[in-house]
Each structure stands twice: as C-alpha cells, then as structure tokens.
Amino acid sequence: MKTRIGILTGGGDCPGLNAVIRAVVIAAAKNGWTTFGFLGGFEGLLNPVRTRVLDPDDMDGLLFLGGTILGTSNSGRFAAKVGDGVAREIDAGIIAEAKGNFDRLGLRALVVVGGDGSLSIAQQLHHGGIPVVGVPKTIDNDIAGTSVTFGFDTAVSFATDALDRLRCTAESHQRVLVCEMMGRFAGWIAAHSGISGGADAILIPEIPFSLERVCDKIREREQDGKHHSLVVVAEGARQQGGAFVTQEHQAAGGGPSGGSFRETRLGGVATMVADEIQKRTGKETRVCVLGHLQRGGVPTTFDRLLCTRFGVGAVRLISEDKFGLMVAFIPPDTVGIPLQEAIGRLSTVPPDGDIVSTGRALGISFGD
Numbered sequence: 001m002k003t004r005i006g007i008l009t010g011g012g013d014c015p016g017l018n019a020v021i022r023a024v025v026i027a028a029a030k031n032g033w034t035t036f037g038f039l040g041g042f043e044g045l046l047n048p049v050r051t052r053v054l055d056p057d058d059m060d061g062l063l064f065l066g067g068t069i070l071g072t073s074n075s076g077r078f079a080a081k082v083g084d085g086v087a088r089e090i091d092a093g094i095i096a097e098a099k100g101n102f103d104r105l106g107l108r109a110l111v112v113v114g115g116d117g118s119l120s121i122a123q124q125l126h127h128g129g130i131p132v133v134g135v136p137k138t139i140d141n142d143i144a145g146t147s148v149t150f151g152f153d154t155a156v157s158f159a160t161d162a163l164d165r166l167r168c169t170a171e172s173h174q175r176v177l178v179c180e181m182m183g184r185f186a187g188w189i190a191a192h193s194g195i196s197g198g199a200d201a202i203l204i205p206e207i208p209f210s211l212e213r214v215c216d217k218i219r220e221r222e223q224d225g226k227h228h229s230l231v232v233v234a235e236g237a238r239q240q241g242g243a244f245v246t247q248e249h250q251a252a253g254g255g256p257s258g259g260s261f262r263e264t265r266l267g268g269v270a271t272m273v274a275d276e277i278q279k280r281t282g283k284e285t286r287v288c289v290l291g292h293l294q295r296g297g298v299p300t301t302f303d304r305l306l307c308t309r310f311g312v313g314a315v316r317l318i319s320e321d322k323f324g325l326m327v328a329f330i331p332p333d334t335v336g337i338p339l340q341e342a343i344g345r346l347s348t349v350p351p352d353g354d355i356v357s358t359g360r361a362l363g364i365s366f367g368d
Contacts, residue, residue: 003031005318006102007054007111008038008045009068010078010118014137014151015299016307017068020113022059023311029056031319036105040071042078042121045098051105063304066297078121090121095128102130109318113137115149116343119326123339126324133314134326134339139294142186145342146328150310153302155182155294156192162290163197163230170228176218176277176285178231180270182294185244187234187349189294194232195358201229201365203273205236205244206349207356209367214273215280217365222283229283233273235266240368245269267291309334 007024009017025035035054038044044051052070062069077094102110109131112122115138126132136143139155159181170177179199183189187204194202201217203209218229238244247267270287278285299307306329313327313334325336349355356366 001106003033004036004105004107005033005109005111005315006036006038006051006105006107007070007113008041009070009072009137010041010112010114010121011072011074011137012115013067013072013295014115014139015066015154015295015297016150016303017070017072017113017137018062018065019299019304019307020135020137020150020311021054021069022062023308024111024315025054025059026056027312027315031315033108033315036107037070041073041076042098042118043073043076044070045101046077046094047097047101049101049105063308064298066299074117090124092128095124098125099129109133109323111135111314111318115140116143116346119143119339120343123324123343126339131318131321131323132339133317133323133336134342135310135314136326136328136342139189140183140186141188142184142346142348143342144345144347145326145337147331148306148329150303150306151295151299152188153306154297154300155189156196157300158294158297159189159193159290160196162288162293163193163199163232166288167198167228167230170230173284174227176229176231176274176281176283178233178270178274178277178285178287180233180235180267180287180289180291182290183234183236184266185236185348186346187236190232190234190237191349191355191359195355195362195364197230197232199230199232199364201231201367202359203231203233203237203269203367204349205234205238206351207366207368208238208240208242210240211273211276211280211367214365214367215277218277218281218283222281231273231277233270235269237269237367245272 036051039050113135136149139151141152247265274285274287
C-alpha cells in the first residue's frame with residue numbers, strides 16, 4: 001500500500017493556508033505518497049471521521065486562493081488555547097479516539113497547520129502517539145522559534161494599504177483617525193504597518209500607553225500646522241496600569257476569563273482611545289476597525305513562497321521520520337525545531353528593539 005499522510009488546518013483562517021496544502025500534496029505525490037485532508041480542523045479526526053483524498057492534479061489555483069479548502073475551527077472538543085500563552089490539556093479520551101482513527105486510516109504522519117493553540121494540540125497528539133509535524137500559521141506573527149509565520153506579510157500589506165487610504169480622509173477633513181488592528185497580545189502587525197503607513201502614534205501591547213502622551217503628540221502636530229493625525233492601535237494595547245479591553249468591554253486581565261475554554265476576544269480599545277482623544281483635544285476623531293479583513297484574501301508573493309517552503313519542509317521531515325517538530329524559517333533556511341520550543345511562549349515586539357527604535361527616530365509616539 002502507498003504511504004499515506006494526513007493534513008489539517010486548525011484555528012483561525014489565514015492567507016496562505018491553501019498554498020501550504022498545495023505544497024504538501026504535490027511534494028508528497030512526488031514521493032509516491034497519498035495525502036488525506038481532514039475536514040473542519042481537528043474535529044475531522046473524531047467520529048464520524050471526515051476526510052477527503054487530495055489529488056495533486058486538483059491543486060491548480062490553490063497557490064493564490066484565500067481561506068482553506070479543508071475548513072477550520074478554533075472551537076469544539078479540541079479547543080486548547082484560552083489566553084495569553086495559556087493552554088489546557090485535551091481530554092485523554094479525545095486524544096485516544098483521534099489516535100485510533102489515525103491508525104485505522106493507515107497514516108504515517110499528520111501535518112498540522114496552525115497557530116500557537118493548534119500547535120499546542122499537535123504537541124498533545126504527538127505525546128498521544130500520533131507522529132506530527134507542525135507548520136506555523138498566524139497573521140499575528142507571535143509563534144516562537146520561527147523568524148516569521150505565513151499570513152503575517154499579507155496582513156501587514158493589507159493594513160498598510162488601509163492606512164494609506166485613511167490618511168487621505170484624515171487630511172481632507174482635518175480629523176484624527178484611529179485604526180484598530182488584529183494581533184492579540186503581540187503588536188507586530190500594528191508596528192510594521194504603522195511605520196510603513198506613516199502613522200503618527202502606534203499603540204502596542206508590549207508598551208502600555210498613556211492617553212495623555214498620545215494626546216500630546218496630536219497637540220504637537222497641531223502646533224506644527226498639521227491638522228490631521230493617524231493613530232494605529234493593536235487590539236491588545238492597554239493603558240499603563242490598565243487591563244486589556246474586550247469586545248464585551250470587560251477586563252480580560254491577560255488570560256482566560258470566567259473559566260471559559262474560548263480565547264478572550266479582544267477588541268474595542270480603539271473606540272476608547274478615540275473617545276478620549278476627542279474629549280481631551282477637541283479634535284474630531286473617527287475609528288476604523290480592520291478586523292477580519294486582515295485574515296482573508298490573496299497571499300502576497302512573500303507568503304506564497306514561505307507557504308510553499310513550509311509545506312515542502314513538512315514533507316521532508318516526514319520522509320526523514322522526524323516528528324514532534326515544527327517547520328521554522330530561520331533565514332536563509334527552513335528547519336525543523338521541537339514543537340515544545342514553539343508553543344506556550346509568545347513572540348512579541350521587543351520594546352527596545354530595532355522596530356520600535358526606528359519608529360521613535362521618526363518621531364512616532366508609542367504612547368509612553
């Protein structure tokens with residue numbers, strides 16, 4: 001019987017998922033292997049098992065197609081990530097059921113494409129006896145052990161384009177525009193797009209901000225005859241001494257809330273910031289929340305290549321019987337690192353690093 005491998009996509013959707021699937025399927029076929037795709041994320045591993053055989057001849061067009069043809073989920077019986085690097089153990093019976101179905105399909109290995117939460121599940125599946133290889137996916141770029149995750153470049157490209165458009169409106173109406181971006185507890189998207197998009201202030205989780213310092217920047221611009229300002233706010237940004245702002249406008253405290261196994265839903269900080277700016281400066285202020293627009297669409301050239309390298313790298317690790325690893329981009333190569341080194345500790349923007357110091361040198365305020 002031909003060698004069989006499985007692949008699934010877990011967690012939130014992200015530009016480039018289909019490009020990874022394509023690379024895995026084609027590279028596996030070159031080895032004479034058959035690839036089974038599990039539908040609906042990790043839930044596809046459980047009864048009734050939901051799979052489809054992925055034909056390499058059907059992979060045309062996936063390189064630039066957004067979303068995932070396999071479907072995904074960030075909830076259900078496999079939900080593991082509940083907050084800022086916080087995870088829970090999956091029930092042993094669920095792991096055993098997945099292992100039994102994996103064995104009945106006669107699979108050699110399982111490729112798990114996902115972020116910190118999905119890779120935490122992958123690690124538990126590996127400990128449960130399933131040979132696993134992980135591929136790091138998230139627009140947030142917060143996975144440790146890899147220089148960059150796929151989806152990040154596409155999200156930054158979109159966010160930068162949005163800032164270019166917002167600046168036109170801000171300047172035309174002499175307003176302050178506050179743009180909220182995804183990223184959860186890491187400010188990579190906000191920092192990269194904010195600098196690239198010419199933001200005047202950038203608020204990120206790694207540097208708690210003072211509203212008065214943000215307003216000082218806007219007043220300074222007014223005095224210089226610049227009557228519009230662009231403020232970028234990461235969804236996980238918070239005031240000095242304050243808590244994270246959630247969509248329910250309740251304090252999240254940095255982790256799980258109320259014992260729920262769902263991740264804390266951040267959101268709403270930009271509205272709070274905008275209200276305070278208008279109240280304290282008298283400037284007309286508007287809010288734009290990019291939200292899920294950052295997670296869809298066609299992947300950039302950089303992400304297409306990275307996805308392809310990650311997918312081929314995953315197949316290479318399987319061919320070498322190297323499991324419990326994640327494919328990581330450590331320039332100039334893709335390598336395998338232990339999953340344990342990647343999960344449970346977020347990669348965040350260094351407050352004293354080059355990105356922030358570059359912004360400060362340009363006069364950008366980080367609100368501190």
